[in-house]
Amino acid sequence: MQQQQQFELVDPPSDAISSVVFCPTTSNHLLVSSWDKTVKLYDVEENSLKASFQHKASVLDCCFSDGAHVFSGGLDHCIKSFDINTTNESIVGLHDKAVKCVEYSLEKHMIVSGSWDCTIRLWDVRKKDALSGQYEIGEGAKVFALSLVYYKLVVATAGRQFFIYDIRNMSETIQKRESSLKFMTRCVKCMPNRQGYASSSIEGRVAVEFFDPSPEIQARKYAFKCHRKVIDGVDTVYPVNALAFNPTHGTFASGGADGVVNIWDGFNKKRLKQYPQYPTSIASLDFSKDGQYLAIASSYTFEEGEKDHPPDSVFIRHIGENECKPRVVASSA
Amino acid sequence: MERKQFISNAQHVTMNNKEFQHQKNIPEFSSFEHQKENILPVKQGRSAAALSQIFSSEPSALYTELQAGHDKFNAELENLDELDDPFDVYDRYIKWTMENYPQASGPHSKVCQLLERASNSFINDARYKNDPRYLRCWLQYSKHIRRLKEHFAFLKSNGIGLDLATYYEEYAELMEEMKCFKEANEIFETGISRRAQPLGRLNKRYKQFLTRMASNGVNFNTSVTQLNLNPRRTILGSKSSASSTQSQPMNVFHQRNPTSQVVSDVGGTSVISNINNNRGKLDIFYDPNGEVGNAALTSTDSSTSTWNNYGTYLTRKKEDIREAEQWRGVTLPQNKKVDTPMVAKLEVYHDKSVEHGSTSVRQGKEQVNQKETTFQEKIQKQVKRYELGQKERWNIKINDFYDENDGEISFEEKRAKALELLEVKLIEDKFDYLKPQEKNINDKKKMSCNIENTLETKHLVTEAKSPVNEKITIIQPRKKECNDIDEYIIPAHKINRLSSDMNEIVKKPSPTICTKAALSDIIGMFTFTQPSKDIPNHDIDEENVSPNSNVVHKQITKSNNIQIPSKISQIDGREEVENNCENKSKNFDTITATTNTTPSHEFEKHVLTEVKSFTNSSGFGDTRADSLSPIEITEEDPLESQTFPKLSNPCNPLDRKVIEQFLAVIQPPVNRYKGFYDARSHTFNHGLKIEEIARSWKVQSRRGTNALVNDDKPVIFFNDSFLIRQKVDEGGYGKIYRVLDMKDFVGDQDEKKSSRALKIETPSSAWEFYIIRQLQERIISPTIDSIISVHSLYRYKDESYMVMEFCHQGTILDAINKAKKDNSQMDELLVFFFTVELLKTMESIHQAGIIHGDIKADNCILRLEPIEEWESIYDPSGTNGWSKKGIKLIDFGRSIDVTLFSDDMKFIAEWVTDDHDCVEMREGRPWKWQADYYGLAGVVHCMLHNQYMQITPIIAESNNLMSGPATMAVKRYKPILSFKRYWQGELWQKLFDLLLNPLLAKKDGLMPITQELKNIREEFEQYLIQNCEKNGKSLKGLLKKLEMSW
Known part of the structure; x- marks a missing residue:
């Protein structure tokens, strides 16, 4: 098998890609959800499509619970579960509006879903009535992004608000923060070391923040500009649509509507790498569990409304050993 | 009326005498002595009884009493207008307040405020112009706020008290104090000339005054204004020359x-x-x-302006109060440390209309313009919208992403709106889902491909202008082709409505959907992996398994040391996998999608397992380079694959089947853990052999010979070999031996380093291994040292061998037995120490979601490691060597991982219970965390009393939490044995009460009660810190002694 550094997945979805997620157990399984109403499972090592599941409307997010079970949600307001082995599918539950984000908590064995109906719902598929809890975040707080690490849940909503919960006690927020970024949040991802999270906005900026509310730790938070192009002396600002943390090194990648993927060392505040430009906006990013692969969804994200664009595809990049390693000897954040 | 004043005074005095004579209980001075500085002295004196009562009664009770008093007076005050003598109410109120608030001083006290109120209320009331009570009220008020001079002037201008001697007396006194003797003289003269009453007294006072003046050498005969007896500067005056006076x-x-x-x-x-x-x-x-x-x-006539209202103290203190100002772009202090990116400065939104508005209000409402009112109406909540800096521009059309109210719209929402997919609920008729999915799988796959095709040809995104039409054209052809499928098609009549009442569709779902029960029924049907569905798949799988069984069952082995029969066959990865795929795909034409050509489109479980086996992820912390643990791919029972067992609530958590199911389901799977050696398909059957060797060692030691045992062959598991030594313990589960790890073993040297504990369990179980590993993963704090660590688990079909670290020191039970033999008990200080350690450990494991389930004295090994620098003073945080001393918890065979169950799950004991089990277990009631609390109490009891704990319910306990028949159910328990006199009975009692009655600890009966236990632990720690080196006893010394005995 050819070991190219980067290749494109065969048989990609036929419409925009909303999310790419690697399997937490098997590092070469990749789940791709798309606006073409499908959720597709690929084997990146073989570069082949392994399975495809159907929704009734565009799928906005997907996740694995274990190697064989997959959950996804989208514009049809439901969260569906698919069993890869048996190809059984079922509806786990419904929201009142489209489901924007779906995550799985290994510790609680529950699905966490966020929707444009401003609620977070927890689902426990082990129970007959899967809905374990439904939590109103606030008025007008449509969920735009969420991220889970251990028991911490960070929810980014409309109105530039962030809500931090402990999923063991969802009835109250641990913290409520206003975004450090002045513009609409696009993505939020928690650091694998559970210290904090990174968030990105439509204004070509990424903020790195920490959970610990003590002033010394809060003083460490920062934001930086990225994904901007100077055209005719003017800075063109692109939305940063995707973030992903490298599980091995704790460095993170950001993907913008400029079609560029950057790797950053959050601790030392340096850029480690920039990959050559992709055909169109980056919609989603994910690292595989062993840090070997980076899946890059190059798919137009509608930031300029209707327009012609290159076909949507998923690129898989082999990550070299030192590619995402923090530069300085000091351990990464 | 004046007489009244005197009489009341006299009465007061006589009352006191009477009280003194008749009262049996003379209030003691000591009852309010501690507050004597707080009592404002009153000329008339205070009632000792009242003072004593005030200062000795409970503050809360006092407060309620006082409140009642206030209320009573306030009620009276409401009827003021009706009364003939309204001031009387105030008068009494004032008296009462003065009595009850002895420390009343300063302008903010209750007394003063009351006086203020009273005074201001009757300024213009003719009835009280010369009422001595009223005057007295004013005078008291002025004394409180120290504005006597002004007050006198005020009173004069309002004609209050001018016929009362008191007025002149007080005023003159004030003047005298201020050394304005002439003034004072004049005042007296004025008063006398006005014939103020009681005149006699006034005269007498005047005479006394004159006498005083004469003795001071002050002469009033001159009429010259002599303000300055001594030349001195006028207030802030300037001298015209240096020498002028x-x-x-x-x-x-x-x-x-x-x-x-x-x-x-x-x-x-x-x-x-x-x-x-x-x-x-x-x-x-x-x-x-x-x-x-x-x-x-x-x-007092009109030349001076009318001074009608003195105003309250507060209004006069206006400088202290800042008036509310317009919030006009005030810069707030910022913490400069935080690094914020430079953005264009935000302009504070000025509500211009308010500026106009306020002035207009003053002028009168007629002036309010229409313009202003509309402006005010438009004041909505201010939404922040930032702007980009200079030299920055968007590549997006930023305004597209905000709605009318400046709410944000994400890209996805925009796109969905464009596709008009936002409002339409495509799952209109959920009834469709009731049809069994099985037979539709084929059709569905066809469907999905067809949909994909049609979508490709008619890209919805590009033609958002007439999306409704698009939909109709797409859907209709679908309907023609696949008539038997109802699910994906929106019925035609509903399509027509798409363009119009979109909301309507949402609001009128068919009745079957509405009920939660119906929905749960539907979901219920699909969340179970039902055997009936699996069997067809299973059968198909079976067909293919046999020819490929070689491929399926493999072992990746590294060396030849393994004594287990094995087929060593190299796996040539890709080829075989593809072979399988091709083979299978041929058989599965019906299911494979027609449009796709890749052979492995159909996903087979076996393919998955193949794939799994080639990813060398060996779980915990192993990198690829590390030695591979032999992974045996066993065929998982499809009926139990990958789903959590459905359990009733409550359930028996130690049911073997349940445990096996959990182990099969958890991710990452146990067999990927480092140190897990899976050999479940083979039997080992070495138990007897090991037993023999151990026995011969025992015999050897008894004989006292130093010769090696004859049959000292090592037992070999996979790659590791161990030399057997003595049996350490035995139980229902199996046996524990001390063994030597040959990796560390060096000849005849001290065996400490190489010693391991080998636990042989029959039947074979990986549960304890899982629990201990999970604890190591979940617990970050140093308490992890208090839990035994496990090296490896060799799991065979019949037996499992777990290799753990070996601790040379005995258990707490051993320590207790030793003490018992010496006819003594463990020193209370030591018990405190171990209790704290136990509590800390239990806290940690509970927080990690694990219940130990079998906490007893023989499951707690002493952990007293040698350390050079060890402070005598106990340090709960573990510094100065204290972290090396404690306990180690072992035997997690009966542990429960709470996170695997749903939050509300409770457990029941299906084994025969005895005194070692907690109350709930014995009574057949469900339990959860109590098991550990009870166990811990048992250990502490053992340490204290050298006996196993027995408990008894406390009789006549009124349980506030519940009522009715339930009160009988939840009793309060305590240990039968009481604590020795010289022990810290209080602390122990608290601990036992909490441990034995955890449900009663919190108001709502919630568990775990980790916080409450933490509080007690901290109390215990404090006790230890204070007493670790006291009265000749030393905690450090005791621990050292204990350490030495092993």
Whole structure:
């Protein structure tokens, strides 16, 4: 098998890609959800499509619970579960509006879903009535992004608000923060070391923040500009649509509507790498569990409304050993 | 009325005497002595009884009493208008308040406020112009706020008290204190000439005054205004020359109002002439004769402005209160440390209309313009919208992403709106899902491909202009092709409505959907992996398994040491996998999608397992380079694959089947853990052999010979070999031996380093291994040292061998037995220490979601490691060597991982219970965390009393939490044995009460009660810190002694 550094997945979805997620157990399984109403499972090592599941409307997010079970949600307001082995599918539950984000908590064995109906719902598929809890975040707080690490849940909503919960006690927020970024949040991802999270906005900026509310730790938070192009002396600002943390090194990648993927060392505040430009906006990013692969969804994200664009595809990049390693000897954040 | 005053005083005094004579209980001074400084002295004296009562009663009770009093008076005050003598109410109220608030002092006290109120209420009331009570009220008030002089002036201008001697007496007294003797004299004279009552007294006072004056050498006969007996500077006056004694006052008043008549009356052009010389300096207002401010001795007629309202203290203190200002772009102090990116400065939104509005309000409402009202109506909540900096521009159309109210719209929402997919619920008729999915799988796959095709040809995104039409065209052809499928098609009649009432569709779902029960039924049908569905798949799988069984069952082995029969066959990865795929795909034509050509489109479980096996992820912390643990791919039972077992609530958590199911389901799977050696398909059957060897060692030691045992062959598991030594323990589960790890074993040297504990369990189980590994993963704090660590688990079909670290020191039970033998007990200080350790450990494991399930004295090994620098003073945080001393918890075979169950799950014991089991277990009631609390209590009890714990319910306990028949159910328990006199009974009692009655600890009966236990632990720690080196006992010493005995 050819070991190219980067290749494109065969048989990609036929419409925009909303999310790419690697399997937490098997590092070469990749789940791709798309606006073409499908959720597709690929084997990146073989570069082949392994399975495809159907929704009734565009799928906005997907996740694995274990190697064989997959959950996804989208514009049809439901969260569906698919069993890869048996190809059984079922509806786990419904929201009142489209489901924007779906995550799985290994510790609680529950699905966490966020929707444009401003609620977070927890689902426990082990129970007959899967809905374990439904939590109103606030008025007008449509969920735009969420991220889970251990028991911490960070929810980014409309109105530039962030809500931090402990999923063991969802009835109250641990913290409520206003975004450090002045513009609409696009993505939020928690650091694998559970210290904090990174968030990105439509204004070509990424903020790195920490959970610990003590002033010394809060003083460490920062934001930086990225994904901007100077055209005719003017800075063109692109939305940063995707973030992903490298599980091995704790460095993170950001993907913008400029079609560029950057790797950053959050601790030392340096850029480690920039990959050559992709055909169109980056919609989603994910690292595989062993840090070997980076899946890059190059798919137009509608930031300029209707327009012609290159076909949507998923690129898989082999990550070299030192590619995402923090530069300085000091351990990464 | 004055007489009343005296009489009441006298009465008060006589009352006191009477009280003194008749009362049996004379209030003790000591009851309020501690507050004596707080009691404001009153001329008339205070009732000792009242004081004593106030200061000795409970503050809360006192408060309620006082509150009641206040309420009573307030009620009376409401009827003030009806009464003939309204002031009487105030008078009594004031008296009562003074009695009950002895420390009343200062302008903010209750007394003063009341006085203020009372005084201000009756200024213009003719009835009280010369009422001595009223006057007294004023005088008291003025004393509190220390404005006597002004008050007198005020009273004069309002004609209050001018016929009462008191007025003049008090005023004169004030003047005398201020050394304005002439004033005082004048006052007396005025009073006498007015014939103020009681005149006699006034005269007497005047005479006394005169006597005093005479003795001081003050002469009132001259009529010259002698303000200054000694030449001194006027207030802030300037001397015209260094030697002059005369000083000229600086008169701001003059300068500002040169035409003011009042000033010009003052004699002395010299005053005026000086002004011109001193233009530069700030002039100070000086009122030489007090004409301007103080109209005390001039007539009360209209020349002075009416001074009707004295105002309250607060209004006079207006400088202290800042008026509310317009919030006009105030810069707030910022913490400069935080690094914020530079953005264009945000302009504060000025509500301009309010500025106009406020002035207009003053002028009267007629002035309010229409424009202003509409402006005010438009004031909505201010939404922040930032702007990009200069030289920055968007590549997006930023305004597209905000709605009318400046709410944000994400890209996805925008796109969905464009596709008009936002409002339409495509799952219109959920009833469709009731049809079994099985037979539709084929069709569905066809469907999905067809949909994909049609979508490809008609890209919805590009033609958002007429999306409705698009939909109709797409859907109709679908309907033609696949008639038997209902699910994906929106019925035609509903499509027509798409363009119009979109909301309507949402609001009118068919009845079957509405009920939660219906929905749960539907979901229920699909969340179970039902055997009936699996069997067809299973059968198909079976067909293919046999020819490929070689491929399926493999072992990746590294060396030949393994004594387990194995087929060593190299796996040539890709080829075989593809072979399988191709083979299978041929058989599965019906299911494979027609449009796709890749062979492995159909996903087979076996393919998955193949794939799994090639990813060398060996779980915990192993990198690829590390030695591979032999992974045996066993065929998982499809009926139990990958789903959590459905359990009733409550359930038996130690049911073997349940445990096996959990182990099969958890991710990452146990067999990927480092140190897990899976050999479940083979039997080992070495138990007996090991037993023999151990026995011969025992015999050997008894004989006392040093020769090695004859049959000292090592037992070999996979790659590791161990030499067997002695049996350490035995139980229902199996046996534990001390063994030597040959990796660390070096000849005849001290065996400490190489010793391991080998636990042989039959039947074979990986549960304990899982639990201990999970604890190691979940617990970050140093308490992890208090839990035994496990090296590896060799799991065979019949037996499992777990290799753990070996601890040489005995258990707590051993320590207790030792003490028992010596006819003594473990020192209480040591018990405190171990209790704290146990509590800390239990806290940690509970927080990690694990219940130990079998906490007892023989499951707690002593952990007293040697350390050079060890402070004598106990340190709960573990510094100074204290972290090396403690306990180690072992035997997690009966542990429960709470996170695997749903939050509300409770457990029941299906084994025969005895005194070692907690109350709930014995009574057959469900339990959860209590098991550990009870166990811990048992250990502590053992340490204290050298006996196993037995408990008894406390009789006659009124349980506030529940009522009715339930009160019988939840009793309060305590240990039968009581604590020795010289122990810290209180602390122990608290601990046992909490451990034995955890449900009663919190109001809502919630568990775990980790916080409450933490609080007690901290109390215990404090006790240890204070007593670890006291009275000749030393904790460090005791621990050392214990350490030495092993």
